[in-house]
Amino acid sequence: MGWVSNDNEHEGWAAPVAPDGRTAASSTSEGMLVEGLTGRYKADTTLPDYEIVPDKEISGWRGACTCGWRGELWERVSSPTAADFSRRREYLAPTEFADASTQVEDAIHDEWKTHLAPLEAVAGVKAAAREYTQAGQRLDKTVAAAKAAGASWSDIGRAVGISRQSAHERWADKQ
Structure with missing residues (x-):
């Protein structure tokens, strides 16, 4: 799920992060679609420049915006005891679909709104x-x-x- 700015110039989302740092903007039933071909993952059949990173390999989430802004990483940890929201660590079982939890997504949304605040203020001046x-x-x-x-x-x-x-x-x- 994404968010759109008041001027429709920006769209933001909680982007799953691949182990090599690339972010995903979409998914399939097999995993997250990540732009770029490394040869490490299966290439997508409909988007030739994308690979499918399995959900279990997603290492975390970060805010992303169509303008290129990227938020800080929310790390995916391997056990519930390692989870610590204040330290940006969230547990998600390896068998789960790799979407951010509602709590992490809400925090990322707040970060994205902070990113937009100066832009929206300048839009008012304009x-x-x-x-x-x-x-x-x-x-x-x-x-x-x-x-x-x-x-x-x-x-x-x-x-x-x-x-x-x-x-x-x-x-x-x-x-």
């Missing part, structure tokens, strides 16, 4: 700047229309909250 530019263009057009209709620079300045002279200096050459 949207505000676009609105500011559009408002400025709208103001220029309505000032020109008011002047064409016979309004004085004093009337226009008063409507905008500036002096007659400032209004003239700002818009006189745009007529």
Whole structure:
């Protein structure tokens, strides 16, 4: 299961990690699909550039995003007694499908949201700047229309909250 950012520019997920560090983005009934051919694992028949890493060999999980961001590793440990959530260690039996537990997936989701926070804040700045530019263009057009209709620079300045002279200096050459 993945997550999509508010601007639909990023998709994140809890990616299973192969022993060599490669991350999986999908799976089959035989294991996790990992991009790249090493010859160590069976090649996938439908995706020729992917290998199938058996679930029992998945060494952990990390956050992944379509932008290339990767979170810190959550290690898969071999016994329940070695599990320690505070140390990013999670037990999963070798016979289990290699998806992260709900608890680990929720923690990875939180990490992914932290990764997105600055990007989403900048997206807000970008949207505000676009609105500011559009408002400025709208103001220029309505000032020109008011002047064409016979309004004085004093009337226009008063409507905008500036002096007659400032209004003239700002818009006189745009007529």
